[in-house]
Amino acid sequence: MSPDAAQRSVLRAADELFYAHGISGVVMSDIRDASGVSMRRLYAMYPSKSELVAAWLTDRHDTWMAWFAASVERHVAGGADPVLATFDAIAEWVTTPGYRGCAFINSLAETSEVDDTHRTIIAAHKRDLVEHLAQLAARGHSNAPSWFPAALAVIVDGAIVQCTIFASTDPLDAARSAVHQLLETIPT
Amino acid sequence: MSPDAAQRSVLRAADELFYAHGISGVVMSDIRDASGVSMRRLYAMYPSKSELVAAWLTDRHDTWMAWFAASVERHVAGGADPVLATFDAIAEWVTTPGYRGCAFINSLAETSEVDDTHRTIIAAHKRDLVEHLAQLAARGHSNAPSWFPAALAVIVDGAIVQCTIFASTDPLDAARSAVHQLLETIPT
């Protein structure tokens, strides 16, 4: 297996396993078994589990943001409002089999207070999400109040969490209704 | 130590430790050391760590809901709108030293998909919170749309999560602004 293929295989295994079972629910030999990469090579690539987790989070940030942006644009191309298209994208995600909430929120719950590396990646992910939502809001709702993007991010994260807890899309629908109502009151 | 005192001491230790370090970040001997209750007695009370966690979550539900209701009423008595008083209460909580987000959301991230007991307690907690918020909304905003309580719960949970991630109260302020704006559009 080429170094590149090994790297991809490990990150794919890490994503499936860490997302499904949580960080402490996955042991290094699970990663080896799922990726087919030997312990020796695994530790040559990532000198500790913590660094593998950091690499996974970084990779997942890129992958997820790219997926999210593409999904939103697809719905915008179909005629949706850029802000409301956010909820169409999240609805797709939430109804995916194996959905278990936001990997970053979940990982934060498992991250001890001393591990700054993981926290930093997690916060950067959410900062990027807020920024992306701000750009969506700027398209077509250019005079939304300054708190709007941050509020939108709060609502999106709340919906992601509650859809996990209730195993239902009802919270997402309520969130969409609230944002729809909010947009009505914003002069274009 | 009386059986009652031992029970209280164990639950208090469980709350401090599980909340601060997460479930898998706490080992049973930590509970023993913090509570002063011997292993033998600990396992006589709770036959496994998982059952201790369940007892902790149940206890925390009662404690937290009581605190939240009281804090909201305090702010309502000070003249706040019952719905907006929610954000005053959450603001108190978020600025408490040692704040680490919602124990139930955090625990869900650590709970494996097979452990139905914990999931059930977590979902019941959030259901009770939604119901409480619905009752607050009914006071003074009796003709809010039917999605309003669920949306309010989504916004509250999102704010709780994002204040943890960003270690800031900014998300809470944005959330409050959004709800304030929403209430403006609801005919009394």
Next chain:
DNA sequence: TTGACAAGAGAATGATCGTTCTCATACTAT
């Protein structure tokens, strides 16, 4: 006082985990 049982301290047990090591097997360069 004594005998019988309840409870504490904390060591023992067996499983699991992160990480490293060994040995056997390839591959590379000459």
Next chain:
DNA sequence: ATAGTATGAGAACGATCATTCTCTTGTCAA
């Protein structure tokens, strides 16, 4: 082909954990 190096398979190691056991120290009824 062969010495030298890299890699894989997976056992070994040392730490940690949930849980149980042992031994000791009360405590209380008669």
